[in-house]
Amino acid sequence: MSYACFRCQRCSKPLKVSQEICAMQEGPLEAQHPASPSPKMPAAGKLEDRTSRTHHPERDRTSQESTCCAFTLLGEPSTQRTLHSIQNTILETFEIVSGQKDVDHPLCVDCMDGLLEELDAQLTLVEADTEKYKSFLERDSLVSDEERESLNAKLRAELQSLEQEEARLAQELKDMDRQHARIEAELRAAEAESRELERQEEQDLNDCAALMTEQLALTDQLSSVENQLAYAQRQLQSLSKTDIFNITFTILDDGPLGIINNFRLGRLPGIQVGWSEINAAWGQTALLLFNLSKIAGLQFQRYQLVPCGDHSYIKSFDGDGVLLLFSDGSHNVFYDNKYDRAMKAFLDCLQQFVKVVEEEEGLFLPYRIHVNGGMLEDVTGSGECYSIRTHLNTEDEWAKALKFMLTNLKLILAWASSRYYCKK
Known part of the structure; x- marks a missing residue:
């Protein structure tokens, strides 16, 4: 007896397999399928011919098994395979390939409800889009070429106006950003200037005494500069009377x-x-x-x-x-x-x-x-x-x-x- 457990394809929780499925897996082949061949099941000769015409039997078998058994199995299946189990596998594979049987994808109840809700929501959206498309097609069929051209021109003009308005608003936004940045910069500069003025006020008070001392020194220097100026004026008068030609040539x-x-x-x-x-x-x-x-x-x-x-x-x-x-x-x-x-x-x-x-x-x-x-x-x-x-x-x-x-x-x-x- 082989034992197989399945996991939900969405939440990966273990699933409980019903007794009917287990009985179908373990029951005799004659109980599930009578000796007389099913009208949907091909004869043995035809099955052999179908198998012999396959160029890559290993690849086909792998693809069929992956399509049929897209489940996550837990536990180890029985290593002993009987003729009965092989016939059941071949019969189910043929029904899946021929489209006579749908492949089951195991899901838990909660995941199934959620999937159904998603499908209902998608179906609602698709139906709404379909109704919109139908109404648009009906309305479009009633509009003449002149009206359509006029409407297109109107829409293009409106689009151009909206684009211009968008560009204007974008420019205004940029101007506002620049103005905001400028105001912030001016505010920071004003605060820095205020701090600098306060520091300068303290520095001026400290420099006042030094300037008074320097004034006395400058008074002495002024007297010296006046004497130098008088000397320079005398030199200028002397040079103005100098013959530049005799000196140069x-x-x-x-x-x-x-x-x-x-x-x-x-x-x-x-x-x-x-x-x-x-x-x-x-x-x-x-x-x-x-x-x-x-x-x-x-x-x-x-x-x-x-x-x-x-x-x-x-x-x-x-x-x-x-x-x-x-x-x-x-x-x-x-x-x-x-x-x-x-x-x-x-x-x-x-x-x-x-x-x-x-x-x-x-x-x-x-x-x-x-x-x-x-x-x-x-x-x-x-x-x-x-x-x-x-x-x-x-x-x-x-x-x-x-x-x-x-x-x-x-x-x-x-x-x-x-x-x-x-x-x-």
Whole structure:
């Protein structure tokens, strides 16, 4: 006799099996099923044919057993299987597979009542949804296409209005949140400020005595500062009378080459001056003439001086572009080049300044400038002319022309110092 216990599939409580089920499991096969084959039960030959056509009998048997016996068994079944029990199992399996018998799922009474209540509730909801769907379909069938389109348009407009209203309310909510956060921050700041004011009040009381002591020290310092201010004013008056040109620019013309601020301008066969030094000298010369024209209020015609140290240049207003006042010695002395045109343009600017000075002050310079030929003439000496260009020229004559130019600038510098600084 085999004994089997079952558990509820929901609460896992043990179930009591009725005596009828036990009798069906233990009774003889003839009592449950007569010898005559049931009209629903297939013949033995058909059953064997059905079994022989199955490709995976083990898998089919396992699936049938799992479908038929989805119960949790307690205890150990009898290990002895009789022909009677095997026939009962095959018969029940066939009835379940053919749909002639429902599979029982053991549940306790409480779980069964709860399951029925859930099914009733689901059935009620489904019936309500079905009624809604039917009423909607009936109402929709009565509405014409124009009315439906109008209704859809109205609903879309209402939806858009509601979305806009939702966006507006969401924005208002965000604004309120920000305002709330701001007010909280202001409240915390006000509380912190109040505490800080209280602390500052105590600190001010403590500092009052220290400030009174410091006032006495500052009074002494004020007297000292007044004395320093008087000294600084005297120094300012002295510096305002100082000749800035004589301090900034120093021109020497005693030797074979002209020198400005310790930079030699020009070169001789026996004195090979580097081009970097010559470029620096040209930069100082351009800076001197630029400052002289600025203090005299003279605006050059045709050219503009741009002093940039050893890379100074002249801008031409007549279409020559930029004329460079510096060179690395690679310019061709046999052809007219921009370096020569730049030196000639510088002579033009110098002649414009000299012309203004000679007309206003009657200043006489020892070397006359010929702009068209780029020449300087020794009017007080031999009367010879020397070209400032390197084109078809010798180093001796080029160096003399540059020296004559610096000598004229030296005299102009002395005139500017006497006029603009000695009168102060």
